[in-house]
Amino acid sequence: MILVRLINFLRDRLRLVIRLCLGLLALLVVIDLLPFLVDKHHAHTGFEKLPGFWALFGFGGCVLIIVASKAFGKAGIMQREDYYDE
Amino acid sequence: MSDLWLHPSVILLLGGALLPLVPSRLKLGYLLLVPLLVFARTVAMSKGVFGEVTLLHWTLTFGRVDSLSLVFGYIMAVACAIGTLYGAHVKRDAEHIAAWTYVAGSLGTIYAGDLLTVFLFWELMAFSSVFLIWFRGRTESLAAGYRYLLVHVAGGLALLAGIMLHVHATGSWAFELFDVGHPSLASYLVLAGFLLNAAVPPLHAWLPDAYGEGTFNGSVFLSAFTTKTAVYALCRGFAGMEILVALGVIMALYGVVYAVLENDSRRLLAYHIISQVGYMVAGVGLGTQMAINGACAHAFAHILYKGLLFMGTGAVLHMTGRSKFTELGGLYTRMPWTFLFTLIGGLSISAFPLFSGFVSKSMIVSAGFEDHKLWAAYLLMLASAGTFLHTGLKVPYFIWFGKNNCQPDTWDRASDPPWNMIAAMGIASALCIFIGCYTPYLYAMLPYPVAYEPYTSYHVSETLLILCFTGLGFFLLLKKLEPTATISLDLDWPYRMGGRVFLWLARKPVQIADNLVGEIYRAGGLVPLMRSARLVDVFDRVVIDGVVDGFATSFRQLGQRLRSAQRGALQENLAITFGTAAVAVVAFVIWY
Numbered sequence: 290m291i292l293v294r295l296i297n298f299l300r301d302r303l304r305l306v307i308r309l310c311l312g313l314l315a316l317l318v319v320i321d322l323l324p325f326l327v328d329k330h331h332a333h334t335g336f337e338k339l340p341g342f343w344a345l346f347g348f349g350g351c352v353l354i355i356v357a358s359k360a361f362g363k364a365g366i367m368q369r370e371d372y373y374d375e
Numbered sequence: 376m377s378d379l380w381l382h383p384s385v386i387l388l389l390g391g392a393l394l395p396l397v398p399s400r401l402k403l404g405y406l407l408l409v410p411l412l413v414f415a416r417t418v419a420m421s422k423g424v425f426g427e428v429t430l431l432h433w434t435l436t437f438g439r440v441d442s443l444s445l446v447f448g449y450i451m452a453v454a455c456a457i458g459t460l461y462g463a464h465v466k467r468d469a470e471h472i473a474a475w476t477y478v479a480g481s482l483g484t485i486y487a488g489d490l491l492t493v494f495l496f497w498e499l500m501a502f503s504s505v506f507l508i509w510f511r512g513r514t515e516s517l518a519a520g521y522r523y524l525l526v527h528v529a530g531g532l533a534l535l536a537g538i539m540l541h542v543h544a545t546g547s548w549a550f551e552l553f554d555v556g557h558p559s560l561a562s563y564l565v566l567a568g569f570l571l572n573a574a575v576p577p578l579h580a581w582l583p584d585a586y587g588e589g590t591f592n593g594s595v596f597l598s599a600f601t602t603k604t605a606v607y608a609l610c611r612g613f614a615g616m617e618i619l620v621a622l623g624v625i626m627a628l629y630g631v632v633y634a635v636l637e638n639d640s641r642r643l644l645a646y647h648i649i650s651q652v653g654y655m656v657a658g659v660g661l662g663t664q665m666a667i668n669g670a671c672a673h674a675f676a677h678i679l680y681k682g683l684l685f686m687g688t689g690a691v692l693h694m695t696g697r698s699k700f701t702e703l704g705g706l707y708t709r710m711p712w713t714f715l716f717t718l719i720g721g722l723s724i725s726a727f728p729l730f731s732g733f734v735s736k737s738m739i740v741s742a743g744f745e746d747h748k749l750w751a752a753y754l755l756m757l758a759s760a761g762t763f764l765h766t767g768l769k770v771p772y773f774i775w776f777g778k779n780n781c782q783p784d785t786w787d788r789a790s791d792p793p794w795n796m797i798a799a800m801g802i803a804s805a806l807c808i809f810i811g812c813y814t815p816y817l818y819a820m821l822p823y824p825v826a827y828e829p830y831t832s833y834h835v836s837e838t839l840l841i842l843c844f845t846g847l848g849f850f851l852l853l854k855k856l857e858p859t860a861t862i863s864l865d866l867d868w869p870y871r872m873g874g875r876v877f878l879w880l881a882r883k884p885v886q887i888a889d890n891l892v893g894e895i896y897r898a899g900g901l902v903p904l905m906r907s908a909r910l911v912d913v914f915d916r917v918v919i920d921g922v923v924d925g926f927a928t929s930f931r932q933l934g935q936r937l938r939s940a941q942r943g944a945l946q947e948n949l950a951i952t953f954g955t956a957a958v959a960v961v962a963f964v965i966w967y
Binding site: 290292293296310313314317318320321326327328329330331332333334337341343344345346347348350351352353354355356357358359361362365366367368369370372373 | 631632633635636707708711712714715744745749752756757760761764831832833834836837839840841842843844845846847848849852855856859860861862863864871
């Protein structure tokens with residue numbers, strides 16, 4: 290099937306795919322900085338005009354969610370699967 | 376009744392009642408026809424108040440059709456059609472009847488103009504949807520179903536008490552906006568009933584408990600109707616109630632936190648229902664025209680993409696019998712189509728540009744910014760990073776890629792599901808993309824005129840930055856996210872463990888009393904007892920035995936016959952009885 294072949298094709302070139310993705314991330318940040326491409330007039334607050342604000346927000350938010358949730362889970366919320374069995 | 380106004384719920388209830396009579400070769404066509412008729416009915420509806428029935432001294436209004444009920448009725452009918460197609464190969468009629476009765480309850484609530492009718496259909500939803508859990512047939516699903524029922528009956532009682540107090544105070548049965556500025560006890564009780572169905576913490580734990588335990592197609596229905604009907608009821612009754620903003624934001628983040636810990640894919644999605652409904656509840660709390668539009672738009676989009684996600688994971692469950700990440704993995708070569716559709720659902724819920732969530736979720740967040748509730752808006756943005764992290768990345772990655780945890784039999788059984796499931800997922804995917812690309816389709820249906828444009832360069836850029844850098848975080852912290860075979864305790868703990876405490880309390884005193892009686896009997900009553908026993912013994916052997924043995928044998932035979940009749944079919948019988956009773960009540964009320 291074509292979808293499986295495409296995925297296998299990409300997996301065989303994993304390093305290249307990762308580099309392309311990183312390049313895309315950089316490109317997104319750059320585009321966001323160009324006033325003639327992204328009009329920041331609609332920004333709601335001053336913070337958002339800082340370069341790369343939303344990139345940092347996304348990355349920081351992701352790390353925060355994972356670390357905080359895992360800490361919460363380790364504090365006794367996560368239990369064995371047979372916890373409720375009598 | 377002045378004119379004949381055909382309620383779409385009547386089509387579903389009658390359609391369900393007639394289903395067992397349909398010959399099996401026509402069944403597929405019939406299963407598709409009934410939801411399409413319902414859809415046609417909801418589309419053809421004109422605005423106004425219909426189906427008013429006077430019973431004794433009060434008037435029930437079955438058909439209040441305005442812009443708010445129209446948009447919810449429309450999407451419920453679509454969800455019913457897609458869900459039925461998805462499960463069309465299921466042979467047991469009772470499953471379809473239960474699902475349709477459940478949808479009928481939802482539609483009945485949406486078109487209801489008075490609180491009594493709301494309550495009746497509200498309960499119909501709870502009592503019919505529990506069968507979608509029970510039909511899974513596991514011991515766990517039976518228990519989860521009873522817990523679900525218990526919680527919903529409690530919520531229903533709060534709602535009923537609130538309605539009674541409200542009617543007593545105001546003298547009006549009409550279901551309109553409550554006085555959200557000065558809420559009375561009655562309003563709070565009604566609100567509690569609504570919030571329980573919307574799964575607002577701390578009244579939320581029933582949702583992952585039940586939806587993770589539903590049948591593979593039952594959970595597709597469950598994911599759409601109960602919570603979104605509650606969102607409708609909140610839009611109608613509590614728009615602009617300040618406290619809902621905070622509750623909505625808490626919900627949005629709560630679901631995200633539990634989704635990190637969750638190992639069962641369908642329970643993870645259930646926690647993300649809580650998260651997504653949080654946006655809608657916050658939108659209702661903001662209460663501006665834009666926020667209400669956003670809540671409705673997001674409910675509309677959510678029903679489709681969450682249904683799609685439950686269909687994807689339901690297909691994995693249906694084909695492999697597994698839903699936990701620690702028992703799956705690496706399946707992309709075995710179930711590629713299911714992967715693709717689930718990915719589309721994941722991108723839609725994550726609000727990627729060109730997918731449905733993008734045009735709906737952002738309306739609520741923008742309304743938050745415009746209302747100068749910056750904290751709410753930023754926290755909702757944070758929750759949307761979490762949404763992509765789990766539903767867009769964790770679910771597809773750990774089922775279709777990642778470490779292959781499949782047992783050999785899981786691997787052998789895994790393949791793309793039957794055509795009707797593929798078709799249902801395909802239709803839902805197409806709608807998700809269509810809504811995301813062609814905004815007027817959804818925006819024209821919303822209750823207020825829309826002056827919002829999601830596709831500005833800034834909004835697209837901002838969204839892509841958040842989501843793509845969340846993706847970066849996911850892959851960097853992949854080790855931390857490896858699923859573990861654990862469960863997470865939630866607020867269902869009190870009533871799951873509380874039952875045990877109750878049993879212990881009941882058992883101990885009973886045991887003590889029992890022992891005491893035994894002691895007295897042994898000490899005081901033994902000697903005379905022995906004497907009389909000898910006499911009784913003779914009588915017993917000669918006379919009684921003959922009679923009792925005869926009775927016992929016949930009773931045992933009868934019992935065995937009853938047991939075999941009961942074991943498999945009890946729940947089906949209940950479902951059919953309930954469905955028929957519901958039809959009878961509605962028919963009686965309408966043609967009275």
